[in-house]
Amino acid sequence: MASPTEEMDAASLTTAPREDTGTGSVTLPRLSSWEMLRWAWRQLTSMRVALILLFLLSLAAIPGSLLPQRSANTDPTLVTVWIAKHKTFGPLLDHLQFFTVYKSVWFSSIYLLLFISLIGCILPRTWQHVKVLRKPPPAAPRNLARMPAHFRFSDGSGASIEDRLGAAEAALKKKRFRVVRGTDADGGGWVSGEKGYLREAGNLIFHLSLVGILVGFAVKGYYGYQAKVVINEGDGFSNIAMYYDDHSFGGGVDPNKVPPFGLTLGKFTATYEPNHNAPDYGQARDFTADVTYNASPTSPSKKAVVKENSPLNVDGVSVYLSSHGYSPVITVRDKTGKAIVDHQPVEFFDSGAMGVGSGIYKVKNGYTDQYGSPQDLGLSGIFIPDYPGEMVPGLGAVSLFPTASNPALVLSAYTGNLGPNPGVYTMDVSRAQRVKLPNSVDPTNPAVVLTLQPGKNTVALPNGTGTIEFDGVVQWAQFDLNHDPSKMLVFVSAIGIIAGLLGSLGIRRRRVFVRVKPAAAGQEALRVEVAGLARAEDSRLREEVRGVGRGLRPSKAGAQK
Structure with missing residues (x-):
């Protein structure tokens, strides 16, 4: 400074x-x-x-x-x-x-x-x-009475000056003072002690740890990366950048050299509050993903359980369970019965309470108009995990509980040009036409409800051009991948910040001086003075000075001041 x-x-x-x-x-x-x-x-x-x-x-x-x-x-x-x-x-x-x-x-x-x-x-x-650490404590001042804390007594026990100085040196060393000893020209002597050097060390550790935190953030930003991937039950994932649903790479990360591990989602289990009278009825209680992974293509497979606060660590990458939802499975057939889309699950993302989600299916050339021309088929849907049996007027899609105990799929269909690459989670219907499906629940909003009940899981496309089948539902889980090479540095720095603060705030820099000299010419009594000085306000300085003085004073000492 x-x-x-x-x-x-x-x-x-x-x-x-x-x-x-x-x-x-x-x-x-x-x-x-x-x-x-x-x-x-x-x-x-x-x-x-x-x-x-x-x-x-x-x-x-x-x-x-x-x-x-x-x-x-x-x-x-x-x-x-x-x-x-x-x-x-x-x-x-x-x-x-x-x-x-x-x-x-x-x-x-x-x-x-x-x-x-x-x-x-x-x-x-x-x-x-x-x-400062290499310098010895300073010599004792001539006038100790000017110090903020002062204690003196007369010693008539017959002890020599060297005995009293030796006792003072031992007492200060026992209290972890750094001690030096000297003599005066009048035949007396003094002992000077100082402690609290670690106070400044704590201050430096705090600032060095703060620098460590800043370095850690810089290392993470340059050499770390984050990514997201959504996996359906029974599906797998290879840690390749092109398979990420979203990612953020630091400038020093080579996307072609990420750890080549694989991950397969076996079963996802979610539990919710079942008590109807509870204020948090239907709220999530626990998420568990049973996975199988291998650290490299040639390494053996291992089983693991991933929970929200219990990530999986593979080759320096932390795999966190961050979200989940449902993937309704459909099959789209043409007029000949051939499956254009065969048992295809598509992730539906939360759009309402109690697990209600929305999503889209896009089928290239999946619909043939009345003139025999192939067109794109787009299906926009809402998934209801626990369908109450009918659409609630004024509320639309309502689920009784987040668990898929009575799943239903509400679909609307569009045909026309949906674009060459309409995106994964969005669909451009500006150049398409909405199709009125048979048995629509609302003539003004042509949509159909498909359930897994017999006879209610299939809907026909207009003009006999094909069918749409609701085959079932699987769950999906979203995993967040985080590679952070600075974790240990940040952790050690955080501990250093706490230790540095405790040291700089809890340690007091103190100096204690002891001077022993003859009380008067021709007398055998000794005059012992103890004084203390602190670098800053120290309420315990006087107590420590008195403690040192009382330890040196014989049981039958003289006057005390």
Whole structure:
């Protein structure tokens, strides 16, 4: 931390004699480039600037908490929806990188400046602390009565000065003081003790650990990656970047060199609150995914159980269970009975309470119009896990419970041009036509309800062009993959921050002095003085000084003050 004198030196050290311009003004010489750099470095490495940068970093992180971010940990469509709703400020904030806060230029600049500032603060203080550790305690002052804590007594026990100094040295060493001993010209002697050196060490450990946290975040951002993958029961997944549903790679990650492990979801089990009278009826209680994995294509398969707070670690990648839902299974046949889509599960994502989800099926050339021309077939659906038996007026799709005990699928059909690549979870129906399916539940909203009951799981397409069959339902689970090479560094740094705070706040820097000299000329009695000095306010200093003094005083001591 630069002192005011040091900060002034950068501007005044090279000042030349003042020149009188005749107007009463004083012209000072300009700083050279080296002097300007030295002044800027002193400003940047001052504790005041470090605190300002830390405050700015906390302010810069606020938009990352309030606005949706383009990252693998959030739904990427949230940013698009937010910008669409705020047509004035949305594009401006996007241009200013407010939707990628932690990768933005301005956030990274503050981060880097804070890192440099902390390093510049820590290195000089560390060197000064090393020099202090090598220095012995100072000699005892001549007048101990001026100290904040003072204790004295007369010793008439007949003990020698050397005996009393030896006892004082032993007492201070027992209390973990660093001790030096000396003699006075009048025949007396003194003992000086100091402890609390670790207070500054705790302060340095705290700041070094804070730097470790910053380094850890930088390492994670550059060498780490996050990804999402959705797996249906019975399906598998190979850890290849092209199979990710969403991902975020650091600049130092090669997508072609991610750990080549495989994962298969066997059975997913979800439990919910079954008590109808409970306020949290139907809320999730526990999620469990039984998986089989292999660390490499040639390694043997192993079984594991993944829960929300119990991830699977494979070759440095943590696999977290983050979400789940249902995948209704359908079969689409043409007019000849040939299966165009054969027993195909499609993930439906939550869109309502009690596990109600929505999703789409897209079948390329899955519908033939009355002229025999093939067209795309799009099915937009709502899945109801526990169908009450009818659509509730005014509420639409309602489920009685999240468990798929009586599943139903509500489908609407579209034909026409759905685009060459309409996307995975969205469907463009702007150039398509809605098809009125037989037995629609609402003539104004042509949709049909399919259940797994006999005779109610099949619907015919118009003009005898085919059928749609609801075959069943499987569950899907979403796994978040996280590779973080900085976990151990951040963990150790977090422990260091706590230890450093405890040390800097709990340890007191104290000095205790003991002086022994003859009470008066020609007398055998000794005068013993004990005094203490603390670096800062220390309510226990007086108690420690008195404790040392009482330990040295004989049982029948003289007057006490």
